[in-house]
Amino acid sequence: MSHSLTPFFEPRQVAVIGASAAEGKSGYVVVANMLANGYEGKIYPVNPRGGRILGLPVTRSVAELPEGIDVAVIILPAEQTVQALRECAARGIRHAVLLAGGFAEVDEGRARLQEELVDALRETGIRTLGPNTSGHTSTPFKFTSSLFPLGKIRPGKVSFIAQTGNFGTHTMKYILTGEHFGPARVIGLGNKIDVEESEALEYLGQDPETSAIIIYVESLKKPRRFLEVAREVTRRKPVVMLKGGATEAGRKAADAHTAAMGSEDRIVDGMLRQAGVVRIHEYTHLVLAAKAFSMLPPLQGNRVSFLAPSGAMLTVLSDYCTGHGLTIPDLQPETVRRLQEISPALIRMRNPVDIWPSCGVHGVEFGYREGMEAVLRDPNIDAVVPIIMLTRDIGVPSPDFIYDLARKYPEKPVLVAFSAAKECMDLYKDSLEPRGVPTYPDIEQPFETLSILARCRAALNRP
Amino acid sequence: MSHSLTPFFEPRQVAVIGASAAEGKSGYVVVANMLANGYEGKIYPVNPRGGRILGLPVTRSVAELPEGIDVAVIILPAEQTVQALRECAARGIRHAVLLAGGFAEVDEGRARLQEELVDALRETGIRTLGPNTSGHTSTPFKFTSSLFPLGKIRPGKVSFIAQTGNFGTHTMKYILTGEHFGPARVIGLGNKIDVEESEALEYLGQDPETSAIIIYVESLKKPRRFLEVAREVTRRKPVVMLKGGATEAGRKAADAHTAAMGSEDRIVDGMLRQAGVVRIHEYTHLVLAAKAFSMLPPLQGNRVSFLAPSGAMLTVLSDYCTGHGLTIPDLQPETVRRLQEISPALIRMRNPVDIWPSCGVHGVEFGYREGMEAVLRDPNIDAVVPIIMLTRDIGVPSPDFIYDLARKYPEKPVLVAFSAAKECMDLYKDSLEPRGVPTYPDIEQPFETLSILARCRAALNRP
Numbered sequence: 069m070s071h072s073l074t075p076f077f078e079p080r081q082v083a084v085i086g087a088s089a090a091e092g093k094s095g096y097v098v099v100a101n102m103l104a105n106g107y108e109g110k111i112y113p114v115n116p117r118g119g120r121i122l123g124l125p126v127t128r129s130v131a132e133l134p135e136g137i138d139v140a141v142i143i144l145p146a147e148q149t150v151q152a153l154r155e156c157a158a159r160g161i162r163h164a165v166l167l168a169g170g171f172a173e174v175d176e177g178r179a180r181l182q183e184e185l186v187d188a189l190r191e192t193g194i195r196t197l198g199p200n201t202s203g204h205t206s207t208p209f210k211f212t213s214s215l216f217p218l219g220k221i222r223p224g225k226v227s228f229i230a231q232t233g234n235f236g237t238h239t240m241k242y243i244l245t246g247e248h249f250g251p252a253r254v255i256g257l258g259n260k261i262d263v264e265e266s267e268a269l270e271y272l273g274q275d276p277e278t279s280a281i282i283i284y285v286e287s288l289k290k291p292r293r294f295l296e297v298a299r300e301v302t303r304r305k306p307v308v309m310l311k312g313g314a315t316e317a318g319r320k321a322a323d324a325h326t327a328a329m330g331s332e333d334r335i336v337d338g339m340l341r342q343a344g345v346v347r348i349h350e351y352t353h354l355v356l357a358a359k360a361f362s363m364l365p366p367l368q369g370n371r372v373s374f375l376a377p378s379g380a381m382l383t384v385l386s387d388y389c390t391g392h393g394l395t396i397p398d399l400q401p402e403t404v405r406r407l408q409e410i411s412p413a414l415i416r417m418r419n420p421v422d423i424w425p426s427c428g429v430h431g432v433e434f435g436y437r438e439g440m441e442a443v444l445r446d447p448n449i450d451a452v453v454p455i456i457m458l459t460r461d462i463g464v465p466s467p468d469f470i471y472d473l474a475r476k477y478p479e480k481p482v483l484v485a486f487s488a489a490k491e492c493m494d495l496y497k498d499s500l501e502p503r504g505v506p507t508y509p510d511i512e513q514p515f516e517t518l519s520i521l522a523r524c525r526a527a528l529n530r531p
Numbered sequence: 532m533s534h535s536l537t538p539f540f541e542p543r544q545v546a547v548i549g550a551s552a553a554e555g556k557s558g559y560v561v562v563a564n565m566l567a568n569g570y571e572g573k574i575y576p577v578n579p580r581g582g583r584i585l586g587l588p589v590t591r592s593v594a595e596l597p598e599g600i601d602v603a604v605i606i607l608p609a610e611q612t613v614q615a616l617r618e619c620a621a622r623g624i625r626h627a628v629l630l631a632g633g634f635a636e637v638d639e640g641r642a643r644l645q646e647e648l649v650d651a652l653r654e655t656g657i658r659t660l661g662p663n664t665s666g667h668t669s670t671p672f673k674f675t676s677s678l679f680p681l682g683k684i685r686p687g688k689v690s691f692i693a694q695t696g697n698f699g700t701h702t703m704k705y706i707l708t709g710e711h712f713g714p715a716r717v718i719g720l721g722n723k724i725d726v727e728e729s730e731a732l733e734y735l736g737q738d739p740e741t742s743a744i745i746i747y748v749e750s751l752k753k754p755r756r757f758l759e760v761a762r763e764v765t766r767r768k769p770v771v772m773l774k775g776g777a778t779e780a781g782r783k784a785a786d787a788h789t790a791a792m793g794s795e796d797r798i799v800d801g802m803l804r805q806a807g808v809v810r811i812h813e814y815t816h817l818v819l820a821a822k823a824f825s826m827l828p829p830l831q832g833n834r835v836s837f838l839a840p841s842g843a844m845l846t847v848l849s850d851y852c853t854g855h856g857l858t859i860p861d862l863q864p865e866t867v868r869r870l871q872e873i874s875p876a877l878i879r880m881r882n883p884v885d886i887w888p889s890c891g892v893h894g895v896e897f898g899y900r901e902g903m904e905a906v907l908r909d910p911n912i913d914a915v916v917p918i919i920m921l922t923r924d925i926g927v928p929s930p931d932f933i934y935d936l937a938r939k940y941p942e943k944p945v946l947v948a949f950s951a952a953k954e955c956m957d958l959y960k961d962s963l964e965p966r967g968v969p970t971y972p973d974i975e976q977p978f979e980t981l982s983i984l985a986r987c988r989a990a991l992n993r994p
Contacts, residue, residue: 092924173842174877217924232843238920238951246953246972286846312846349854351847352973379636380695383749383775384814391812414637457701461555461680488701490709509709509972510815 073263073271075163076197077206077253079138080109082213083161085130085152086143087113089121094167094215095143098203099124104219106210112137130155139163141203141213146170149199150184157192165213166198171259173200186261201258202233205240205251208277212254216241222250226361227278229268231257231285243355248501249362252277257285264289266297273301280361280524282354283309283345295343302344306524308357309345311336344527348520360517363506364481369450370522371397372515373443375436377424377457377487381511385455386420388512392519396420403446410438419443424457432457433465437473444477451481451521453514458492467499474505481521483507483514536726536734538626539660540669540716542601543572545676546624548593548615549606550576552584557630557678558606561666562587567682569673575600593618602626604666604676609633612662613647620655628676629661634722636663649724664721665696668703668714671740675717679704685713689824690741692731694720694748706818711964712825715740720748727752729760736764743824743987745817746772746808758806765807769987771820772808774799807990811983823980826969827944832913833985834860835978836906838899840887840920840950844974848918849883851975855982859883866909873901882906887920895920896928900936907940914944914984916977921955930962937968944984946970946977 082102088095095115099122102111113121118128127133130140130152140156142149146168156164171182182199189196197204203213207223214221216237222244228235228251236256244250253275255268265285272278281301288294301307340347348357372394376382389396399407399419407417411426421443427435436454443449458464474482484500484507486493497507508514545565551558558578562585565574576584581591590596593603593615603619605612609631619627634645645662652659660667666676670686677684679700685707691698691714699719707713716738718731728748735741744764751757764770803810811820835857839845852859862870862882870880874889884906890898899917906912921927937945947963947970949956960970971977 170877175879178877217922230843232841234841234843234950238840238922241922241951242949242953245951246956284843286843310847312843313850350851350975351844352975377701378695378697380693380697380747380749380775381814384773387776388813414633414641416638459680459701459704486705487697488704488708490705493709512813512815 071271071274072195073267075138076165076195076204077211078209079163079211081112081134081137082109083112083114083127083130083133083137083140083156084143085114085140085156087115087121087126089119096121097217098141098143098167098213098215101212101214101218105212105221108210130159133159135160137161139165139213141165141167143167143215146178146181146199150181150188153185153188153194153196154192157188157194162194164194164196165201165203166196166258167201167203167213167215169200171199173259182259182261189262196262197256198258199261201256202236204256205236205254207250207252212236214240218244223252224250224362225252225277225279226358227251227253227255227272227275227281228358229255229257229265229272229281229283229285231260231265231287233258235284239355243358247355247359249359251358260289266290266294269294269301269307270297273297273305278305280306281308282358283307284312284354285309286312291339295339298340298343298345302527306361306528307345308348308354308520308524309340310348310351310354344530346520346523346527353516353520356513356517357520359506360521363501363504364483364521365479367451367481367518367521367525368479369525370394370518371448371450372453372518373399373419373421373446373449373451374453374455375421375423375439375443376455377427379422381455381487382420382422385511385515388515392515393522394515394518397448399443400446400448403442406442407439410435427457432463433469437469440470440473440482444473444480444482449480451483451518453483453485453518455485455487455511456496457487458496459488460492464492464495467496471500471503471505481518483517485511485514487511534734534737535658536730538601539628539658539667540674541672542626542674544575544597544600545572546575546577546590546593546596546600546603546619547606548577548603548619550578550584550589552582559584560680561604561606561630561676561678564675564677564681568675568684571673593622596622598623600624602628602676604628604630606630606678609641609644609662613644613651616648616651616657616659617655620651620657625657627657627659628664628666629659629721630664630666630676630678632663634662636722645722645724652725659725660719661721662724664719665699667719668699668717670713670715675699677703681707686715687713687825688715688740688742689821690714690716690718690735690738690744691821692718692720692728692735692744692746692748694723694728694750696721698747702818706821710818710822712822714821723752729753729757732757732764732770733760736760736768741768743769744771745821746770747775747817748772749775754802758802761803761806761808765990767991769824769991770808771811771817771983771987772803773811773814773817807993809983809986809990816979816983819976819980820983822969823984826964826967827946827984828942830914830944830981830984830988831942832988833857833981834911834913835916835981836862836882836884836909836912836914837916837918838884838886838902838906839918840890842885844918844950845883845885848974848978851978855978856985857978857981860911862906863909863911866905869905870902873898890920895926896932900932903933903936903945907936907943907945912943914946914981916946916948916981918948918950918974919959920950921959922951923955927955927958930959934963934966934968944981946980948974948977950974
């Protein structure tokens with residue numbers, strides 16, 4: 069299957085125009101990232117000074133490049149980018165990534181530079197990402213054009229379309245260092261003079277390496293086309309979007325001119341919903357959603373069971389579920405019987421599950437393990453959230469029992485939250501997440517996550 | 532200043548009735564916690580077996596206790612608690628903490644046991660916390676009756692009233708291990724047959740050690756009295772409340788019978804707002820609010836400035852502020868001039884502050900330090916949130932410059948969030964928080980916090 073954007077993500081030969089031997093410069097970092105990711109194609113650094121960069125021989129000009137370069141990554145000041153783009157076209161290169169900023173995002177004078185770029189595209193037919201993008205990533209091809217020192221990017225099955233460089237830079241760095249998942253493809257749109265969100269979504273929709281799509285945009289360049297593509301893609305893959313106010317809207321937001329914005333935003337909201345796009349409203353939820361799609365099986369319904377070490381948590385989280393589209397159904401009689409069996413008689417077991425008395429009698433591992441298994445077996449339940457109380461003075465079981473249960477019931481999402489000692493939570497995270505069981509420091513986060521997943525499921529199954 | 536509840540929080544002599552020499556038993560943990568906290572009064576463990584517990588000589592019966600015991604902590608099965616309470620009263624003890632569960636929270640048979648307790652209270656006039664409480668804490672007096680292995684409780688200036696044991700047990704353990712603040716007083720209400728939230732609030736309202744009050748309740752025992760007390764206290768100290776559905780309501784919530792609940796809840800909401808109580812809706816926000824009151828100066832207004840390393844964050848967080856009662860005002864001309872001075876000319880500096888280009892030219896520390904100082908000096912700004920991008924490949928400055936700025940502008944809250952490498956965020960947290968500058972792993976959290984603080988300020992200053 070080939071798409072017009074495929075060459076960006078499966079290049080056999082790339083040129084880095086404006087490559088640099090100076091450590092720390094973007095032209096150096098781009099080459100270093102390609103090497104760190106084990107890119108198996110050929111890299112041609114281009115710099116009039118020649119020599120070597122990170123061991124690779126440098127070509128002095130675009131004209132001297134060999135035939136068959138699939139992608140040119142251009143890291144030159146804005147003023148030189150148009151010329152470089154025309155040279156690339158002349159050399160037969162059909163795809164370019166324009167990493168320089170300094171175009172329309174700055175001011176009107178700069179906008180004219182961007183118009184020159186657009187003219188060059190029209191004349192040459194070259195396809196471009198950017199300008200003002202921080203690059204793109206394709207982990208199935210061990211390739212990235214990111215200008216941020218990311219090092220090796222952990223491969224994954226979720227892809228990002230972002231009208232921000234963050235997912236090629238610092239937010240990706242957070243994901244790689246603070247979480248245990250990674251992306252399939254990342255498409256940093258930048259000023260999107262050519263490739264924009266609807267074509268990117270179409271590409272990811274047919275991409276076998278992408279199982280879910282996370283989008284950050286501040287505007288839709290071709291709204292009608294985007295909705296048309298989304299309507300189709302969202303029947304096969306979950307699509308989650310955070311829409312920031314555009315720059316002007318952000319300023320308006322800051323100035324509290326909210327009324328007009330609000331109504332315009334409601335229209336966008338309705339159109340996205342009709343197209344099956346699940347809208348979120350917090351930046352942090354971009355990462356929560358990506359984490360869920362990276363680690364969890366698809367949610368089959370919105371019926372949740374959770375086990376907590378305190379009545380207050382059971383109460384507060386019941387309130388939370390009710391307000392966020394999740395139900396806490398009654399359990400089957402057999403499940404209740406089993407829960408009652410493992411619990412002191414004083415406690416009347418039901419959903420949600422008051423698990424600590426059982427732990428008090430039988431131990432922490434026994435209580436959570438048997439309690440979780442009882443509700444995981446229950447056909448009334450679609451997802452299970454244990455909130456595990458961990459403190460060394462009481463006893464910290466090996467997290468293996470949770471992994472074993474998640475593997476034994478692979479069709480039901482298990483999301484783990486905690487209470488008590490922070491260092492034990494970290495230990496569980498580092499043990500469970502590399503094995504695909506997500507954990508959360510805040511007790512609301514598993515439910516925020518399930519709420520997003522439930523909306524995605526409704527969108528996938530809409531009539 | 533003395534209040535009817537003062538003896539609970541300043542006991543000179545305490546008896547632990549049901550103390551145990553068996554490590555791990557509640558009757559052991561209670562004594563161990565008192566010792567771990569350096570309680571300077573006298574502890575009398577009571578157990579018919581006699582001997583020693585944790586080095587302390589054991590008294591065999593309540594009758595054999597000396598004169599002048601201020602508080603009896605009773606850790607006996609529910610069935611024996613009434614008798615013990617009567618014995619305490621006979622021995623002249625006027626205050627008791629009833630740690631046993633197994634009363635009205637279980638079933639109707641058990642409710643009768645609780646009625647016997649109430650009869651005993653009426654007849655003896657003894658004041659009680661509980662039953663079914665996990666204890667109470669008073670760090671100014673180095674005292675706790677918690678039955679959870681907490682060890683040394685870090686002292687602080689925020690107090691908790693909780694109709695849950697969590698703030699004497701696992702949630703407090705999280706605060707002590709995962710955060711860098713602690714409580715002044717913690718009042719675990721339990722089944723509140725005597726001391727309830729309105730008297731507790733009245734006590735904390737006049738307590739010089741308490742500067743802010745965090746409440747978790749599932750019901751108000753004396754709603755009219757509570758609102759009366761709250762109306763008065765909230766003019767002097769912020770009072771934040773999370774109200775969980777009561778047990779039955781929680782069940783209702785789970786069963787999705789939301790309509791009736793919803794309207795009842797709206798009435799509660801209106802009454803609390805009129806009384807100046809700031810209501811929150813997430814369990815995690817109980818900790819966020821406590822952290823803010825523990826570390827930050829009072830917020831003087833809702834005018835925020837923030838500095839972020841990306842336009843998308845500026846945009847998304849502007850949207851967030853607008854939706855949460857915070858404004859992002861224009862900066863004074865002098866501030867804009869200074870920001871422009873430290874930034875490449877291409878960037879048009881304004882509020883919120885696009886700081887990364889400055890960091891690119893002058894270094895990470897220079898950009899954030901000079902940018903933060905510019906907005907901290909601006910009289911249009913009440914609070915500042917730097918979102919600091921940290922990654923070793925670019926350079927991680929010592930966090931001292933942030934501490935120095937927070938100390939130089941002590942009247943303005945500074946809340947620190949991050950992007951990029953997780954281990955650097957942890958380093959900043961561990962460096963800044965013990966010195967009183969709060970940090971947040973998620974970029975929305977400083978704004979959630981400021982939103983709560985802004986509502987508290989409005990409540991304090993209401994007409």
